Amino acid sequence: MRIAYFVGTAGSGKSSLTAAYAEWLKQNEQSVATVNLDPAATVLPYEPEVDIREYVDYERMMLTYNLGPNAALIASVREAVREIDTLCSEIMDLSVDYVLIDTPGQLELFAFRKEGRAIVKALRRVPSIIIYLMDPVASHTTRLFASSLFLATSVYLSLNLQSIIAISKIDIVPKRILRRIRRWISSQEALEVDIESRSQGMQMLITRDIVHILHDIGRTFPVIAVSSKTLEGLGALHGAVTRALSEGEYELR
Ligand SMILES: Nc1nc2c(ncn2[C@@H]2O[C@H](COP(=O)(O)OP(=O)(O)OP(=O)(O)O)[C@@H](O)[C@H]2O)c(=O)[nH]1
Numbered sequence: 001m002r003i004a005y006f007v008g009t010a011g012s013g014k015s016s017l018t019a020a021y022a023e024w025l026k027q028n029e030q031s032v033a034t035v036n037l038d039p040a041a042t043v044l045p046y047e048p049e050v051d052i053r054e055y056v057d058y059e060r061m062m063l064t065y066n067l068g069p070n071a072a073l074i075a076s077v078r079e080a081v082r083e084i085d086t087l088c089s090e091i092m093d094l095s096v097d098y099v100l101i102d103t104p105g106q107l108e109l110f111a112f113r114k115e116g117r118a119i120v121k122a123l124r125r126v127p128s129i130i131i132y133l134m135d136p137v138a139s140h141t142t143r144l145f146a147s148s149l150f151l152a153t154s155v156y157l158s159l160n161l162q163s164i165i166a167i168s169k170i171d172i173v174p175k176r177i178l179r180r181i182r183r184w185i186s187s188q189e190a191l192e193v194d195i196e197s198r199s200q201g202m203q204m205l206i207t208r209d210i211v212h213i214l215h216d217i218g219r220t221f222p223v224i225a226v227s228s229k230t231l232e233g234l235g236a237l238h239g240a241v242t243r244a245l246s247e248g249e250y251e252l253r
């Protein structure tokens with residue numbers, strides 16, 4: 001068994017990619033199961049074999065404790081994690097090649113709070129990887145791109161699992177934006193030149209320093225462009241997943 005966690009900012013395409021990658025794996029004769037860890041999900045583009053919504057009722061949490069949507073989400077995950085042993089045994093008992101885990105829209109809830117880390121820790125015996133979704137709409141300027149890279153690195157540092165960056169929704173991103181992002185990924189020099197010409201003052205200095213620091217770390221993340229609508233890039237994504245996991249570096253200490 002292998003586990004892939006789909007992590008990314010709200011609306012970056014996590015649930016869609018979970019569904020699309022599951023579909024791609026099935027088409028390529030791999031057995032796969034999906035897991036939903038988002039208690040607030042109403043409609044999902046896949047039918048999860050394991051579902052956090054069976055452990056907690058998000059709407060009831062909101063009403064019972066008079067909580068806003070985000071506080072209710074935190075409380076719901078906390079409530080579900082009380083049954084972490086059952087939840088994780090359900091996952092471990094799935095007898096499949098790949099388990100795809102869709103995480104909540106509020107990235108920090110899974111990546112930076114103890115509940116999310118507890119789940120990752122409980123499943124650590126299984127070779128696991130993070131597929132970090134970089135939303136091109138939120139990464140099309142040098143400063144946004146640096147921020148996205150920074151966030152992907154923060155998730156990697158927090159969860160301590162090898163990561164792949166998946167640039168999502170490439171079927172709807174203007175080609176020139178995609179070309180620009182690809183250029184920044186492949187050439188640190190091009191990225192720095194653009195940072196210096198497109199921003200100025202403190203913003204320029206901070207952006208340049210951030211990408212400089214992240215350069216070495218970022219190079220260890222394979223970057224794959226994908227579309228969950230057309231399935232473009234999914235073969236490359238799968239190649240990156242299997243390579244990363246077979247290298248045995250899925251857990252970096
Ligand atoms: N055209 C296109 N739309 C996409 C793609 N991936 C996701 N979307 C759309 O983007 C929106 C958000 O996608 P989701 O998969 O729900 O994103 P998410 O990250 O799971 O969202 P939250 O869980 O709410 O944070 C939906 O309207 C999807 O149909 C893609 O590859 N191409």
Ligand SMILES: [Mg+2]
Binds near residue numbers: 014015038041103104
């Ligand atoms: Mg989702």
